Amino acid sequence: MPNGQWKTSTRKATLPTGWDKIRRRILTRDNHTCYKCGNHATHVDHVANSAAGGDDSDANLAAICFDCHQTKSSAEGGRAAQARKPKRTRPAEAHPGIVR
Template sequence: MSGGWQGSDRKARLPSGWAKIRARILERDPVCMICHVRPSTHCDHIAAKTDDHSDAGLQGVCGPCHDQKSAREGAAAAKAKGRPTRTKPPEQHPGLKG
């Protein structure tokens, strides 16, 4: 597992038979279900932030599509939590401070 799991409890929430489930999904979906071009290398939960480990809740996806989907889901979750952004508010010009 890559650094993407850092700070996540997702791995701990996977069922004990995850390796078999993952293998079954990748066999069922040999080509990425998002781009339909590259081979599937990741077993992805279709709905974000769910623990639906049923075959209907999982899909095989390629690494680039998985990374993009995870980034979008993470950004949406951060926005929903109202986390501060990295940009600073504009500062008033020093000559206008009074």
């Protein structure tokens, strides 16, 4: 893998048993055609990821090309990172024209 961060990834551990067989079946079902752009697909995507309640059923899996998969996964990761960030809040200030 090109990125050293993948050496410690637990991603493979979260894939269902028999993933290689499932992956080949989905790619064949979808004629190796990316569901996003129509280009040649080499990956299989969870259309709704597990954080969004998606599962490993065939109905939730679709063939996707490398570029679309990278774009989609990066966007999902960015949204997840934003959701984990603490929200910056300030106490509401009284209007300067209101006397208390």
